[in-house]
Every structure is written in structure tokens, then in C-alpha cells.
Amino acid sequence: xxxxxxxxxxxxxxxxxxxxxxxxxxxxxxxxxxxxxxxxxxxxxxxxxxxxxxxxxxxxxxxxxxxxxxxxxxxxxxxxxxxxxxxxxxxxxxxxxxxxxxxxxxxxxxxx
Amino acid sequence: xxxxxxxxxxxxxxxxxxxxxxxxxxxxxxxxxxxxxxxxxxxxxxxxxxxxxxxxxxxxxxxxxxxxxxxxxxxxxxxxxxxxxxxxxxxxxxxxxxxxxxxxxxxxxxxxxxx
Numbered sequence: 001x002x003x004x005x006x007x008x009x010x011x012x013x014x015x016x017x018x019x020x021x022x023x024x025x026x027x028x029x030x031x032x033x034x035x036x037x038x039x040x041x042x043x044x045x046x047x048x049x050x051x052x053x054x055x056x057x058x059x060x061x062x063x064x065x066x067x068x069x070x071x072x073x074x075x076x077x078x079x080x081x082x083x084x085x086x087x088x089x090x091x092x093x094x095x096x097x098x099x100x101x102x103x104x105x106x107x108x109x110x111x112x
Numbered sequence: 113x114x115x116x117x118x119x120x121x122x123x124x125x126x127x128x129x130x131x132x133x134x135x136x137x138x139x140x141x142x143x144x145x146x147x148x149x150x151x152x153x154x155x156x157x158x159x160x161x162x163x164x165x166x167x168x169x170x171x172x173x174x175x176x177x178x179x180x181x182x183x184x185x186x187x188x189x190x191x192x193x194x195x196x197x198x199x200x201x202x203x204x205x206x207x208x209x210x211x212x213x214x215x216x217x218x219x220x221x222x223x224x225x226x227x
Contacts, residue, residue: 027168041221042116045217097207104152
């Protein structure tokens with residue numbers, strides 16, 4: 001069945017880069033997403049990438065997609081304390097963006 | 113522009129009691145989603161509406177859960193009777209169907225505790 005897997009925790013030093021990894025199973029996924037969830041809040045879409053792309057950059061965020069290995073990563077440059085949150089990887093089911101499957105989330109903590 | 117509004121933000125009830133959650137989507141968003149988020153997990157879809165029609169309710173436990181979106185705007189999710197295992201965060205999201213990535217915008221959720 002469909003599954004999205006992520007590591008549970010990541011700790012980085014303030015100012016360093018954070019790299020959060022994800023693997024997914026649906027090779028027909030058209031869209032792959034990264035969402036951010038801060039404590040007590042809903043999910044906020046950070047960025048997405050089409051399956052026909054292998055990289056997308058948006059300010060401090062860089063998304064890399066390896067479609068052959070079904071591997072997605074999110075790099076946050078110059079990590080700040082405000083980046084502390086849970087980051088969810090998600091894949092669309094086939095070409096429909098209306099049904100997406102989320103991973104369990106990676107909790108990013110920033111140490112001084 | 114106001115985001116997705118949910119109420120209440122927190123609810124504590126005893127098992128076997130009924131409970132209802134309300135969601136007001138972003139104005140103009142025709143698609144509405146209810147998700148269940150257990151602690152330490154990602155959201156799981158319960159039901160998706162396009163306008164007032166439930167187009168995907170395959171994951172909704174219909175023996176105790178029900179939902180409605182009568183006028184294609186606000187929606188209510190109900191649990192009757194609640195069980196201990198229903199303790200979770202219930203998230204509502206909305207999107208505009210048919211526009212690009214159909215980005216889903218999430219509300220802050222209702223945290224339910226069943227005692």
C-alpha cells in the first residue's frame with residue numbers, strides 16, 4: 001500500500017543546514033510536498049515539487065527529488081530557532097492532488 | 113484573508129458521550145477535508161467533500177462517525193459515542209478544486225481528549 005517514511009528526529013546547530021529525508025512508495029505521484037507544523041497549529045505548506053522535476057529552490061529551502069529511488073529531501077539553509085517544528089513529507093495519490101498521504105513527521109530541534 | 117477556522121480548539125469528554133467539531137473553510141474553497149492526527153503521526157484523511165458531496169469517505173468509521181456539509185460551506189464532524197481511542201487532533205483543511213496543486217490549507221485543529 002501507500003506509505004511515506006521519515007526519520008523521527010533531527011537536531012542541528014543554529015546556523016547550520018538541516019536536511020530532512022523522506023521515502024515514498026507511489027511511483028505515479030505527481031506532487032510531493034513538505035508541510036511544517038508548529039506546536040498547537042495546523043499544517044502549513046512549505047513547498048511542493050512536481051514529479052518531473054529533480055530540484056526546486058525557494059529562498060532557504062531546497063527540495064531534491066530522486067524519482068528512481070523514490071527519495072525526497074528538504075534542505076533548510078542557515079537554520080534558525082524559528083525553524084523548530086515538525087516537518088511532514090507527503091505524496092499525492094497518482095495525479096490527483098486532492099488525496100495526499102503524509103509521513104509521520106520529523107521533529108527538527110535547534111541547538112545553540 | 114481569514115484562514116480555516118475550527119472550533120472548539122480543545123474538548124474533553126467522557127467516553128460514550130457525543131462530541132461535534134465545526135469547520136469554516138476559506139471563502140471560495142469548494143473542497144473540504146477532515147483529517148485525524150494521532151500523537152506522533154501524520155494526518156490521515158477521514159472524509160473529503162467537493163461542495164456538499166462527500167466524494168471520499170472510505171476511511172470514516174461510519175458506525176460512530178458522521179459528517180455533514182449541508183450548504184457546501186461549513187462542515188460538522190460528529191462522534192457518537194466517543195471511545196478512549198478517539199483522543200486525537202481533528203484537522204480540517206480546504207482547497208480550490210481544479211487549480212494546479214489544489215493546495216490544502218489547514219486549520220489549527222480540535223484536540224479531543226476522551227476520559
